[in-house]
Amino acid sequence: MNFDDTPQEAEFRSLARAWIAANAPKQYEDELRKSSLGRTQLKNADILEVAKAWQKKKADAGWACLHWPKDYGGRGSSPIERVIWQQEEGVFGKLSQLFIIGHGMCGPTMMAFAREEHKRKYLPPVASGEKVWCQLFSEPAGGSDVAGLRTRAEKNGDDWVINGQKIWTSGAHYSDYGILLTRTDPTVPKHKGLTMFFLDMKSPGVEVRPIKQASGASDFNEVYFTNVRIPDHQRLGEVNDGWNVSLTTLMNERMSIGAGVATGFPELFDYCSSLMLNDGPAIEDRAVRAKLANWAVKASGLKYTSMRAISALSKGERPGPENSIGKLVAGSMIQDVATYALDLQGAAGVVSGPEDAEVAGRFQAMLLRAPGTRVEGGTDEIMRNIIAERVLGLPGDIRVDKDVPFNKIPTKGR
């Protein structure tokens, strides 16, 4: 057990540190430091532009998508080097979160299933942030039940013709490409008739409508497909084997969300360190300390769990379903942390917005964004099922639609 850098790791760290010191967009450092879940806007700049510029700068110097192969725009780094980079990049890493779907999910899926010429053409601009990708899986009828989707793909000459609707698509409104899961055979059980494609989001017949969330922000979208044509060479994997392809994406999703998800703890600890209550500093209050200590050990437990996973990864072990715990724990924790921070504010906690609220309204923003974290990429309940079934070996849920042809499955409860 050893946390010290090896000589090679130390060398890598000093290179990374020097490059970041010379190149990071420092004018945004303070604002980024104070941003948290639900509040990632810059006051006087378009955060997407700033993020794209930082990503491009990293890519040009060989610091983008460190773990991707060099041929596809990455650096071919080890998992440990990726961690070192993240440690050194610090708050500027929050900018790259805007590209997480492309970097963490679409990219790895393309690497596993796309043709070589497509990988060489499409992946480097993903790494450099020049092209943004989204993931078109969820539908109104199939959220956690991904395989319940109804968007149809029908073969027509060398093309496929797509009709249907997706929902909860993060970043679709600023995406250039997307990976799309469709139904190609409704007469077989639901998992067996799916096929995956990638497509240009500017294709005729694609319409993106932002969804206004409970928080008031619009990070997600509905996407409508009307006779959208996709050439067959943009298919990922075999016809009707889309479920297997999507499992690769979803596993990567859990990895990238799990590793990057915020807990809200550092923000709460800072807040309690400076907040004065009627009887003195909040952090000297017995009840506050008990709450903080309980969240502190969850936050550190998550941190060291991901370090254990990285150690395993660097020894050549595959990331397993145990990585679902990051999202499961952090998702409800951030919601509880935000609720508690507002509780400490008393009646003043009801005021939100960066101008009028305590600490620029970061906890109010967090509270209103947090419910989404517990749902996106699989609900808490799905995460618990994954742990119970795939880690502990408990029986799967009873699935009454498992062997029923998709077009015979009831569509209404009553």
Next chain:
Amino acid sequence: MNFDFSDDQKQLRDQARKFLAEKCSPKAVRVVLDGKAPYDSELWKGLAEMGFLGVAIPEEFGGAGAGHLELCVIAEEMGRANAPVPFSSTVYLAAEALLIAGSDAQKKKWLPAIASGEAIGTLALFEGKGNPSPKSIKLAAAGGVLNGVKKPVADGAIANFAVVAARTGSSGRDSDISLFLVDLNAGGVEIKNLTNLDPTRGQAEITFKDCKAEPLGAAGEGWSILTQVLDRAAVLCAFEQIGGADRALEMGRDYALDRIAFGRQIGSFQAVKHMLADMYVAATLARSNSYYGAWALSTNAAELPEAAAAARISATQAFQHCAKNNIQVHGGMGFTWEFDCHMYYRRANAMALGLGSLSYWEDQLIDRMRKKNAA
């Protein structure tokens, strides 16, 4: 960076697990649980022969000199087996106090005896309810003799010697406290066995009446030494706790797979599955915090105080959570004397109190995090 135990350490873990599976079955634990013996002396001898008691004691003092990571690995297995021996009081508390503060002569006298299984040691710190603090110590030391009462003292009725925290000043500062070594077979010591939550590890009341004692460490250094001992023991106990938590989780999982109700394995019901998943989550977070504590302990890192408190809180919560819900998964059977669930429930709740309760460690953690942030 490599955040895992080495292959050699994992091999040691397998060896300890195999040994304990053979020598420390639930049936053997029940001999002590049922009050037929104060501890499993055969197992104690076996642990000494395997070299487990002295694994972190330097070779010059009769130990294996392997180190604290190795001791963590063994501690986890002791917790998994629910071993009814005075391992934590002797090895984590008494031996660590000697290693930190003992004179050469004291180390030479007691450490080889610990490693060989001849001596059982303990720490006499508490005096009734409340958490560790210099103020809570009333037992007085003057002129080389002790007067006062310690209660509860873990394994006090079977220990050969105790490290005793005593008051040697009245300034109201931490420096009022000094430590002493007491041979419990000497005169002036009265020991009363106490009924306690976990009969597989005894608790006693020890009364000292003009009892001769030799200082351990410098006068006035007692509280600072105790803090170090408690931090180290917190990490080691955390490993026992994660071992126990994992075993309780396994028992619950196995039962959920075996038991049929409403025509299905009960483990196929989401309410049961999700309870077990939450047990897994708690055990995993505790394990990760404990690994960090193990690293800090084995390297004597500046992070040890914070890491120890985090490991302590996390592992205490995880063991209590898993032990409690293991009974719940078992339903009515889990509440019977015959099933083993209650042994882990007892141990989990006894261990949660032994080094100071959660509220003490929560305070410690926040103080230590503040100190680090201020630095």
